[in-house]
Amino acid sequence: MKRLQQLAQHDAAFLLLFIFLVALSLRGPVTGLPPLLDRISTDLNLSSSQSGLLTSLPLLAFGFFAPVASWLTRHFRIERILAAGVFLIATGMIIRTLGSISTLYSGALFIGAGIAIGNVLLPSLLKREFPNYVVQLTAIYVLMMSVGGFLMSSLAVPLSLYAEQPDVSLPMSGWSFALACQSLLILLPLVVWFSGKITQGQIPQTSLIDISSSVWRSITAWQVASFLAVNSLINYVVVAWVPAILIHHGYTDSTAGLYQGYLQLAGAIPSLILAPFINRLGSHRRLCLCATGLTFLSLSGFLFIPSWSGFWSVSFGFGISMGFILGLSFVSLRTNSPKQAASLSGMAQLMGYTLAAIGPVLIGALYDWQHSWNAPLYIMIGISLVWMGLGWLASPQQNNASTQ
Structure with missing residues (x-):
């Protein structure tokens, strides 16, 4: 034995x-x-x-x-x-x-x-x-x-x-x-x-993903899925273009790559902090405002104070990853069954990957048109404000909140 x-x-x-x-x-x-x-x-x-x-x-x-x-x-x-x-x-x-x-x-x-x-x-x-x-x-x-x-x-x-x-x-x-x-x-x-x-x-x-049509008719499901989808949009646009943005501001390509590495490494911190304690931290809305607010601040910093880009890279990585972890927890907190949670996860994945695929191309096309990163950054700052509102709506007001 x-x-x-x-x-x-x-x-x-x-x-x-x-x-x-x-x-x-x-x-x-x-x-x-x-x-x-x-x-x-x-x-x-x-x-x-x-x-x-x-x-x-x-x-x-x-x-x-x-x-x-x-x-x-x-x-x-x-x-x-x-x-x-x-x-x-x-x-x-x-x-x-x-x-x-x-x-x-x-x-x-x-x-x-x-x-x-x-x-x-x-x-x-x-x-x-x-x-x-x-x-x-x-x-x-x-x-x-x-x-x-x-x-x-x-x-x-x-x-x-x-x-x-x-x-x-x-x-x-x-x-x-x-x-x-x-x-x-x-x-x-x-x-x-x-x-x-x-x-x-x-x-x-059984299949791991079972997409139910009822989830697509739920307002709460749309709020949660949209929150995760916009998270993917912001994340992949910044990952794709932040090196070019930093080079535009005068950084070397080596430094730009290093700062993007900082962004990735900072994204690991929230998973280690939040994952064990996500159900014990009280207000999810407060945590969500912290994550979305930090992301908004970081994008504004890349535009207005680019000399601090190393700090903005770390804070963006922390905020966007924290939002992702919270969004995943909302999938469980706002559903009534594993099947419903899988349906909501599949809905969010489909929406998120579609937005994340389109976003970098559109932002790149806007840069080609404007020959400046100012307009793309203004748009991303605006999207981060929308994400903040979605986070408020998607966050459960109590731990047993479920999909309507």
Whole structure:
């Protein structure tokens, strides 16, 4: 019996390692590209709209492949689907190092499909295998996502600069070399998977996402879903364009990439603070005003006090992540059943990824038209005010509030 317990603990440790390494690859492949966009655009002669599409394509794939990932769980084990998702991410990252606009777009689609699988299935795997430690492990899982985003964002430009040194001879451009180096991080969960030490669970009999038409007729559901959707819009627009905004204000591309890394790293802090205590902190509206207000302040700071951009990056990462965690909690607090919560989550995901995919392209087109980041920032500040109002409406007035 003791030997069986030791084997179970050993298997659980390898499964946890696999989960955390998968989480490490769910944010960086998207956030690690924007610091290189200026170099890529110059090298390939891209417009701002074309550059924005590079960050929007993965988001479109998120929305398209999320229900596909749920459907696959009816026929395959979750661990195998996750391994396939990581393989898709790695394939996409390798494809986009080939140095053309077509391979960049193709790689983005592969990456988006793989990340969609991870986004849908990792939380389910945690609940299935570690039901007594979901909150703690989710906090670490979100932290790993932020660490992956920080590493790829902050190292992108230094790796590109290294490849461009006169004494370094490589058969690829500097930005291609940086993207190739990023792909090495994605190979880690595959190494753990192919070690053969992960015990696979049973095939679930039901789909993870069940979108009910009744949720779409609920005012409360629209408030919660809109709050999460606007959160995604603001987050992905800023992730896509904050390096270009900082470069416009006189920062070097290395510093701009580092500050975006700060933004990603700061996003891990609220998950560790709020996740264990979300049901004990009293007024959700007060917390929501804090998150949305901090985001509004940060966007205003990028526009009016750009010399403090390092601080604004940290405060934005904290505020937008805090809002995301609160929004996820509202999905549970304002629904009556797991099925209804899944329906609301699916509704928010569809709306959020659509807005997040369109946003960077439209903001890039506005910059092309105005040749200034002032108008885009004013619009984002206005959207953050709308988000603040949605947060007030979406927040439950009491902990047992449910969808009307």
